[in-house]
Every structure is written in structure tokens, then in C-alpha cells.
């Protein structure tokens with residue numbers, strides 16, 4: 001894989017892609033040329049960096065707006081806002097994540113117990129279904145830990161409606177293999193394709209659309225194009241997101257870095273006296289994803305130690321955080337599902353998240369319409 005898990009690499013990619021964030025992006029973003037592990041020309045591939053906050057949404061939005069202005073950058077800005085929309089939506093409906101985990105575990109147990117399901121599931125994840133595009137995307141995902149957005153949509157739709165496999169198994173396959181695997185964007189995008197996010201509206205992968213946007217590389221046969229949205233009985237309750245009060249430690253404190261947010265800035269009045277880096281021990285994800293995550297944490301820890309001129313402690317097990325004697329532990333808010341929960345740590349919410357997430361109570365429109373005013377009031381770009 002070409003992606004280095006460093007902030008320097010994220011900034012280099014931002015520089016390289018920023019000339020294309022304007023009208024060109026809007027015109028070309030839907031085409032999937034099949035990157036085969038190389039940088040795509042028409043999309044940024046910044047998502048693995050955004051996922052870990054080696055770079056943040058504000059920096060990316062500022063660059064797009066600065067280079068192209070609000071009209072030409074409108075599509076790119078909107079896509080970046082989708083990320084915050086999904087995150088805010090999941091933070092305010094945590095039951096959806098809990099239900100996903102429970103259904104995933106039940107589906108994995110069913111694979112163990114049911115020979116027919118096991119055969120179909122393995123054929124799908126090993127790229128042996130006989131559907132040309134689907135098999136190629138399964139291979140691309142496992143070999144390069146990446147898929148273009150359009151390929152993700154087509155893949156999920158074929159998984160659910162043509163292969164009739166449980167959507168939670170497909171979401172799990174993505175989350176284990178994608179370098180940008182994000183609990184909110186992934187779970188809610190799969191639910192959107194299935195017709196569970198926007199109720200009654202599912203996404204159909206169509207052979208002619210696939211042929212067109214892949215430049216004729218694929219010509220799939222036998223896709224189910226008349227799709228019946230999935231349904232579920234219960235609607236998850238909305239728990240409105242209110243940022244907790246900012247921690248104000250009186251004495252020494254340590255900045256805890258976790259894989260859910262590796263930006264090294266903080267919003268406290270005094271600098272930290274130590275850095276504590278929580279090194280991920282993710283056993284479920286593919287080796288390349290685990291290596292990217294560990295590298296990203298190491299990069300942030302090294303930069304933070306140098307920037308604050310303080311010692312860095314590395315910890316592998318969140319349960320042992322209490323053993324570190326470095327004052328109070330303070331961390332950026334832990335996004336649900338993107339890092340272990342840290343009940344013993346004080347957290348602060350970044351201004352961008354505090355501005356965008358509470359808007360995500362229903363559809364995307366409220367975020368798109370409300371985010372600019374909210375963020376300008378905070379002095380953020382948009």
C-alpha cells in the first residue's frame with residue numbers, strides 16, 4: 001500500500017490533490033478507474049488520514065475553500081460534511097452501533113453453524129461469486145485495503161440484494177479491511193444502501209451504471225436491480241449530543257492519544273506534562289490496517305513529544321492506564337466504535353465536532369444547511 005501513516009504524508013497528499021478539489025472533482029469523482037493500490041487521480045484518498053485525525057476536516061475544508069471558493073468547491077465540501085453527518089448521527093443513536101455489533105456476532109455464529117451460508121459468505125469475501133466486478137472489488141479490498149466510493153456502493157448493493165447475504169457481514173468485511181474503516185461512515189453507509197438509514201429507500205447497483213463509471217471494465221450479469229428495502233422493527237432512540245464541560249486540570253496532566261483522534265492540539269489552558277499513546281491491539285482487522293493504525297499512533301506520539309517537549313509513555317492495554325503516574329489523563333473525545341471506550345479519562349470535544357454533530361439528528365440536509373453558519377460563528381472555515 002502506498003499510504004504512509006504519517007501526518008507528513010497526509011499533508012503531502014492534501015497538497016497534491018488540492019488543485020483538483022473544485023469543479024473537476026464534481027465532474028470526475030464518480031468514476032472508478034480501479035486504483036490497484038496507486039493514488040487515484042479523481043478522488044483525494046484522504047479518508048484514512050481523516051479517520052485517525054492525522055489531518056482534520058477543518059484543514060481539508062479550509063484548503064478546498066481557499067483554493068477554489070465556495071461555489072466550485074461545493075461538491076467536495078459537501079462530501080467532507082457527509083463524514084461529520086454520519087459521525088454525529090451515530091453518536092446520537094448509539095443503539096444502532098450496539099445493535100450492529102450484536103447482529104454481526106449472531107451472523108458470524110450462523111456462518112459457523114450453516115454450511116450453505118458459510119459457502120456463500122466465503123465465496124463473496126474470496127471473490128469467487130462469478131460476478132466479474134464484485135469479485136474484482138473483493139480482491140482489490142483485500143489486496144489494497146481500499147475501494148472507491150462508487151465501488152463500495154455497488155459492492156454493498158450486490159452483497160445485500162443479489163447475493164442475499166446479511167448486511168452486517170458485509171459491513172464487517174469492509175471494517176476489517178478498509179484503511180479508512182470508520183464505525184459511523186461504514187455502518188451507516190451499509191444501512192443506507194440496505195434501505196435502513198433512509199427508510200424505504202435502498203440503493204440498486206445497475207449493470208449499465210457500473211459499465212459506464214468503470215470505463216467499460218466490467219459488464220456484470222444477473223444483478224438484482226429491482227430492490228426491496230430491508231426493514232427493522234425498532235427505531236433507535238435519539239440521544240442529543242451535548243459536549244461535556246471542558247476539563248480544567250489544576251495540576252499536572254497528560255494528553256492521551258488514541259487511534260480515534262490523533263490530532264495533537266488540545267483545548268486546555270496549560271500544556272501537558274506527558275504524552276500517553278494508546279497503541280492499538282486490534283486483533284480483528286487485516287494486518288495492513290493494524291500496521292497503519294499502529295504507525296499513525298506512533299507518528300502522533302513522536303510529534304506530540306517533540307512539540308510539547310515532554311516524555312512519551314506507550315501503553316497497549318487501556319485497562320492499565322490507571323498505572324501511569326502522570327497526573328490526570330485527558331484525551332480528545334473518543335468516537336464511538338473507532339477506539340476503545342475510555343471511562344477513566346477526561347475528554348474534550350473539538351470545536352468542529354461540537355458545531356457539526358448536534359445538527360445530525362435526521363437527514364443530511366440539516367448538516368449541509370446549518371454547518372456553515374455554525375462553523376463561521378466559531379471562526380472555522382465554511
Ligand SMILES: Cc1cc2nc3c(=O)[nH]c(=O)nc-3n(C[C@H](O)[C@H](O)[C@H](O)COP(=O)(O)OP(=O)(O)OC[C@H]3O[C@@H](n4cnc5c(N)ncnc54)[C@H](O)[C@@H]3O)c2cc1C
Pocket residue numbers: 029043044045046047048050051079080081082083086147148149150152153156174175178180181182183185186187189190193
Ligand atoms: C458501503 C460503504 C462503506 C463505507 N465505509 C467507509 C468507511 O469505513 N470509512 C470512511 O471514511 N468512509 C466510508 N465510506 C464513504 C466513502 O466511500 C469514503 O469516505 C470515500 O470513498 C473516501 O475516499 P476519498 O478520501 O478519496 O474521498 P473523497 O471523494 O476525496 O472525499 C473527501 C472526503 O470526504 C469524506 N467522504 C467522501 N464521501 C463520503 C461519503 N459517501 N460518506 C462519508 N464521508 C465521505 C471522506 O472523509 C473523504 O476522505 C463508505 C461508503 C460506502 C458506500
